[in-house]
Amino acid sequence: MAETYDAVIIGAGVFGSGIAHELTSRGWKTCNVDMFGAAGHGSTSSSGAIIRFNYSTVPGVEIAWEGNHYWEDFEDYIGVPDELGYARKITTGGLFLRTHDDLHKLYVKCMGAAGVPYEEWTAADLAERLPSIGLDLYGGPCGIDDDRFWAEPTGSIPGALYQPAAGHISDPQLAAHNLHTAAKAKGGEFRFNTTVNEILTTDDASAVRGVKLDDGTEIHSPVVVNVGGPFSATLNSMAGLSGTEAITTKPMRHEVHVAAAPEGVDYENDGMMVADLDQGMYFRPEAGNQIFIGSTDPDCDPVEWVDDLSTLNREITEERWNIQTMRLAKRIPTFGVPHQKKGLADAYDVSSDWGPIYDRTDLDGFFAARGTSGNQFKNACVGSHLMAELINAVTNGLDHDNDPLVVTGRYTGAKLNMADFSRNRTINPDSTGTVLG
Numbered sequence: 001m002a003e004t005y006d007a008v009i010i011g012a013g014v015f016g017s018g019i020a021h022e023l024t025s026r027g028w029k030t031c032n033v034d035m036f037g038a039a040g041h042g043s044t045s046s047s048g049a050i051i052r053f054n055y056s057t058v059p060g061v062e063i064a065w066e067g068n069h070y071w072e073d074f075e076d077y078i079g080v081p082d083e084l085g086y087a088r089k090i091t092t093g094g095l096f097l098r099t100h101d102d103l104h105k106l107y108v109k110c111m112g113a114a115g116v117p118y119e120e121w122t123a124a125d126l127a128e129r130l131p132s133i134g135l136d137l138y139g140g141p142c143g144i145d146d147d148r149f150w151a152e153p154t155g156s157i158p159g160a161l162y163q164p165a166a167g168h169i170s171d172p173q174l175a176a177h178n179l180h181t182a183a184k185a186k187g188g189e190f191r192f193n194t195t196v197n198e199i200l201t202t203d204d205a206s207a208v209r210g211v212k213l214d215d216g217t218e219i220h221s222p223v224v225v226n227v228g229g230p231f232s233a234t235l236n237s238m239a240g241l242s243g244t245e246a247i248t249t250k251p252m253r254h255e256v257h258v259a260a261a262p263e264g265v266d267y268e269n270d271g272m273m274v275a276d277l278d279q280g281m282y283f284r285p286e287a288g289n290q291i292f293i294g295s296t297d298p299d300c301d302p303v304e305w306v307d308d309l310s311t312l313n314r315e316i317t318e319e320r321w322n323i324q325t326m327r328l329a330k331r332i333p334t335f336g337v338p339h340q341k342k343g344l345a346d347a348y349d350v351s352s353d354w355g356p357i358y359d360r361t362d363l364d365g366f367f368a369a370r371g372t373s374g375n376q377f378k379n380a381c382v383g384s385h386l387m388a389e390l391i392n393a394v395t396n397g398l399d400h401d402n403d404p405l406v407v408t409g410r411y412t413g414a415k416l417n418m419a420d421f422s423r424n425r426t427i428n429p430d431s432t433g434t435v436l437g
């Protein structure tokens, strides 16, 4: 006899573990299945875990602001002891350099509408409050083989959007472990080192029936949740859903780098998260007085879509290391060229408009939290809450596609309309088309 659960959750990353925590809190009997050895060992473990609020739609800002409150309250939200301790939010403040006036104004409008605190800084404010960064403008990112890379500055950055509550989570993998511990304490089961090879459906293929594992075992359940991270499109395709959704997802390889802060700069304590579209990058303080460097994937850089995740190169490349550290050297003039190469590569699960899908699917009982596009770690807890509310409502008869669920945020009271995260939404024309969302 196959084992039965109220819900099978494919994946035990920060989302899979979060959804298990939320569903077990509602009395559901859940089982997470993950091919890796422990919670958060997938793309969650590579996350920059940055928390910031500049998104190009009001709902995007509202969910990030609501999500921030979960991290501020994380120990209480977990609610049980964890022998590994707890992940914690490190609030550094964050800057979006004013390099594109239209985007700056859009962010100000959306953050204002969502009630997120912000300040508009002048160049003089920047010079006083973050003296380590230079304010030269170079006319947008380009490769090092482009003459423009070495040319004189074309102007000067006039200011920035400052978000005092921005920061990052100390240890994203530990956050997933904490959520998994909370779910386990309420009876949630986790099967690691186990791969889902098949999605089982009813004879007429209208509803999900469970999953089949790599050892041939079946687990039966009327609800299955796809939280496979970069593997989510593969799982949707296993469920026969390819081509059924307006918003599609695809894995994209992405490198992040870590380098020592320049001599005499205590970036760990005095630095902040900085998004710099002039150099196509973002950076933030990292433990050990280091700087964590990410890319906004500017058009001049090659895009690395991944067809087969089993062949993903997880080592950083000389080429990407060089361009990212040299771009940082243009923004932090005392940075120099670091000798020790450090960093990692993993895959984003990129959606058509770089926004997430938190939704049901056309297969009854099959739900998905996917397309997190390198920018939704921050929303893992609130997103898990939304998914649990949705799963509960739809299994109780809600016609979500025609009468979308609106969830009231636990902390901010914001009305989060889940139609904004629909698999069939219209592509957001204001999206930056990058990790910034």
Ligand SMILES: Cc1cc2nc3c(=O)[nH]c(=O)nc-3n(C[C@H](O)[C@H](O)[C@H](O)COP(=O)(O)OP(=O)(O)OC[C@H]3O[C@@H](n4cnc5c(N)ncnc54)[C@H](O)[C@@H]3O)c2cc1C
Pocket (backbone or CB within 6 Å): 010, 011, 012, 013, 014, 015, 016, 033, 034, 035, 036, 040, 041, 042, 043, 044, 045, 046, 047, 048, 049, 050, 051, 194, 195, 196, 197, 227, 228, 229, 230, 231, 232, 235, 254, 255, 256, 345, 346, 347, 348, 369, 372, 373, 374, 375, 376, 377, 378, 379
């Ligand atoms: C390099 C990088 C930097 C990032 N930086 C930020 C940031 O600064 N801020 C931010 O907000 N977000 C960031 N993100 C995004 C964020 O980290 C991810 O959106 C989030 O961690 C995804 O979590 P997840 O649980 O959905 O996926 P994952 O953590 O990838 O978990 C999915 C799990 O599903 C399992 N799985 C898949 N298929 C199967 C199967 N068939 N059988 C069994 N198990 C399966 C995998 O083993 C995996 O453990 C970043 C992401 C990356 C990769």
